Amino acid sequence: MIKQMxxxxxxxxxxxxxxxxxxxxxxxxxxxxxEMPQYAAADGPPSNEIFEWSEGSLFDIPxxxxxxxxxxxxxxxxxxxxxxxxxxxVMRVVCHCNGKCDWCGKKLILKLSFxxxxxxxxxxxxxxxxELAQGDHAWVLNHLPHIYWTFDIQYSKSTPQANFKxxxxxxxxMRLMRGSIQEELRPLSSLTTATGCAQVFYDVVxxxxxxxxxxxxxxxxxxxxNILVREKNGEIYGVLNDWDLAIWLxxxxxxxxxxxxxxxxxxxxxxxxxxxxxxPHRFRHDLESVFYVILLLVSLYSSPKVKAVEPDTGGFMYExxxxxxxxxxxxxxxxxxxxxxxxxSVTPFFFGFALWLSELQFSLCSGLVELGKxxxxxxxxxxxxxxxxxxxxxxxxxxxxxSVMHSYDDEELKTRGSEWRKTLLSLPDL
Numbered sequence: 001m002i003k004q005m006x007x008x009x010x011x012x013x014x015x016x017x018x019x020x021x022x023x024x025x026x027x028x029x030x031x032x033x034x035e036m037p038q039y040a041a042a043d044g045p046p047s048n049e050i051f052e053w054s055e056g057s058l059f060d061i062p063x064x065x066x067x068x069x070x071x072x073x074x075x076x077x078x079x080x081x082x083x084x085x086x087x088x089x090v091m092r093v094v095c096h097c098n099g100k101c102d103w104c105g106k107k108l109i110l111k112l113s114f115x116x117x118x119x120x121x122x123x124x125x126x127x128x129x130x131e132l133a134q135g136d137h138a139w140v141l142n143h144l145p146h147i148y149w150t151f152d153i154q155y156s157k158s159t160p161q162a163n164f165k166x167x168x169x170x171x172x173x174m175r176l177m178r179g180s181i182q183e184e185l186r187p188l189s190s191l192t193t194a195t196g197c198a199q200v201f202y203d204v205v206x207x208x209x210x211x212x213x214x215x216x217x218x219x220x221x222x223x224x225x226n227i228l229v230r231e232k233n234g235e236i237y238g239v240l241n242d243w244d245l246a247i248w249l250x251x252x253x254x255x256x257x258x259x260x261x262x263x264x265x266x267x268x269x270x271x272x273x274x275x276x277x278x279x280p281h282r283f284r285h286d287l288e289s290v291f292y293v294i295l296l297l298v299s300l301y302s303s304p305k306v307k308a309v310e311p312d313t314g315g316f317m318y319e320x321x322x323x324x325x326x327x328x329x330x331x332x333x334x335x336x337x338x339x340x341x342x343x344x345s346v347t348p349f350f351f352g353f354a355l356w357l358s359e360l361q362f363s364l365c366s367g368l369v370e371l372g373k374x375x376x377x378x379x380x381x382x383x384x385x386x387x388x389x390x391x392x393x394x395x396x397x398x399x400x401x402x403s404v405m406h407s408y409d410d411e412e413l414k415t416r417g418s419e420w421r422k423t424l425l426s427l428p429d430l
Contacts, residue, residue, distance in 0.1 A: 017153050017177060018060045058096060059110060061179065062151045069103070069149075070096040071110060071181070078225060088113040088244065092184060103148065107184040113244055116173045122243040123150040123180065128215045137214065139416045142230060142237040143207035146183040153177040178244075185228035185239055188297070189305035194350050196236055197304060198408035200229055201294060203238030205287070205405060206416050209398045211240075212283050216249040220281050222289035223264035224297060252280045266321040267292045270333035273326040282390045284367075287401055291360050292333075296321065298350035298357070308347055337364050352409035359404045360396075367392025403427050 055073055063069045071093035080087035093110045095103040115121075126147055133141050154176050155161040164172045191197050204227050211217045219226075219240060226242040245262040262281065263272060269285035271277050296318050302308040310316060321329060336342060342365075344357035374387040391397035406413055406424055415421050 017155075019057060059093070061110075061149065061181065062153070063149065069101065071103075071108070072096045073110070077109065088242075093181075103181065106148075108148070109182050109184045110179060111182060112177060112179045114175045115178055115244060117176050119244075120246070120248070121150060121152075121178060122246070123147055125215070125217050125243045125246050128217070129211065132214050136418055137210070140207055140210045142232065143203050143239050143416070145185070145239060145241050145243075148181045148183070150178070150180040153179070183230075185230055185241065188224060188227060188229065190229060191236070191304045194352055195408055195411060195413075197297070197350070198352070198356075198405070199236065199413050200227060200238030201290065202402075202405045202408075202413050203416065204240045205290060205398070205401055206420060207238070207240045208283070208286060208290075209402075209420075210417065212249070212398075217243070217246050218249055218252075218281060218283060219243060219246050219286055220262045221245040221264060222286050222293060223267045224293050225264070227293060247281070263289065265326070265329060266296060268329070270330060270337060273330035273333070275326075283398070284390060284392060284396050287396065287398075288364065290401075291357070291364070292321075294353060295336075295344065295357060298346040298353045299344070300347075301350070302347045303349050337361065337368055340365065356404055356408070360401065363396045363400050363404075364392070367395030370395065399423065399427055 055075060057073045059071050059073060061069045061071065072095075074092040074094060076089065076091050078088070078090040080089075089112045091110045091112075093108050095101060095106075095108070097104065122145075126144060129140065129144055133144075155174075161175060165174045188197065188200065191200070204222075208219060208222075211219065221242060221244070222240075226240065228239045228241045230237045230239050263269075265273075267289045269288040272281075272285065297304075299318050300307060300316070308316075321332065324332075342361055344354050344361070346354050346357070370393045371387065371389065374384060374393075377384040387393055391400075394400070402415075402420060402424065406415055406420075415424060
């Protein structure tokens with residue numbers, strides 16, 4: 001049986017199509033646990049780095065006019081879990097064309113995901129952004145991913161996915177493999193100053209607002225892994241990456257294509273952990289996610305790349321947010337947002353973020369209190385004025401968040417668009 005399975009192509013084994021994985025055909029390329037002690041000593045399931053065994057493998061990419069481009073896998077940078085079907089895989093790759101194409105010499109990643117066939121692609125969202133990013137709006141291009149090519153690979157009738165669909169019919173959500181070649185960006189951990197981190201977070205909020213207001217796209221998956229850094233002409237720019245779970249604002253009522261809430265659990269808005277929550281996903285939910293990204297970073301890390309072993313600030317409690325379920329996270333986040341005496345726990349390196357977090361928590365807290373009053377009045381059928389649930393009655397609006405984040409530790413950060421520069425002049429007291 002093992003010999004017969006070894007003869008199957010990757011797709012027949014339910015493995016990534018088009019991947020010519022050396023380790024599947026040459027057992028000598030596999031390294032033992034003794035050769036890789038970091039895996040042998042691991043507690044629990046193998047880490048994502050185990051997939052580095054595919055280093056050196058070739059991947060064929062369907063290209064224009066039915067041609068093929070081939071890349072060589074250098075290293076797996078990220079592999080997610082917990083998504084129906086399969087998680088996203090991000091690999092550093094190099095072009096394998098010997099200098100014959102426009103990808104050569106560029107820092108590239110290959111991103112593979114396995115979305116429902118009906119989900120709008122990241123490329124579609126980015127194409128619309130680029131159509132609108134002209135003139136005074138061109139600044140936003142520095143804060144969006146650069147996608148060089150994208151492709152879809154349908155699963156054939158002989159794959160496990162097709163057999164599931166045949167058996168379960170409409171109860172099974174048919175998926176495809178969606179890939180893209182993109183510019184490789186730097187992680188937050190590559191930064192060396194707290195001010196640099198603050199600029200990146202501020203950039204991401206400005207980019208998020210632009211996408212919401214102009215192409216009318218909602219990201220819906222803000223996490224530390226999706227906030228990256230681009231360096232251009234010696235200047236750093238925060239990039240809001242990975243728009244795979246985004247949605248057009250006009251499609252909000254349709255909801256997600258799967259039965260699960262979108263987002264990365266430690267950073268999801270607190271309402272999304274509730275059993276009865278049915279949406280819609282609002283822009284304030286993404287801004288609340290930014291709050292959690294900042295909170296966990298500055299509480300658990302002594303610098304952007306060094307995790308505090310035992311933080312004496314009390315921030316260690318947030319470590320559990322990466323491990324626990326929705327019930328735990330709902331309770332923890334509710335406590336953070338509704339405690340009028342809450343104070344952030346920050347490590348010394350990130351001390352300047354204490355003011356940001358305090359101001360943002362106060363805005364969320366006061367806004368959620370007013371939302372609760374409004375919802376109760378509606379249930380009791382009282383006559384009450386309309387309440388803007390998107391911004392919690394204006395208490396957690398884009399304007400409020402920008403008014404907090406435009407400076408860090410008494411240093412003015414770079415406001416990218418002329419629209420926000422004008423707006424800030426009229427918001428001195430927010």
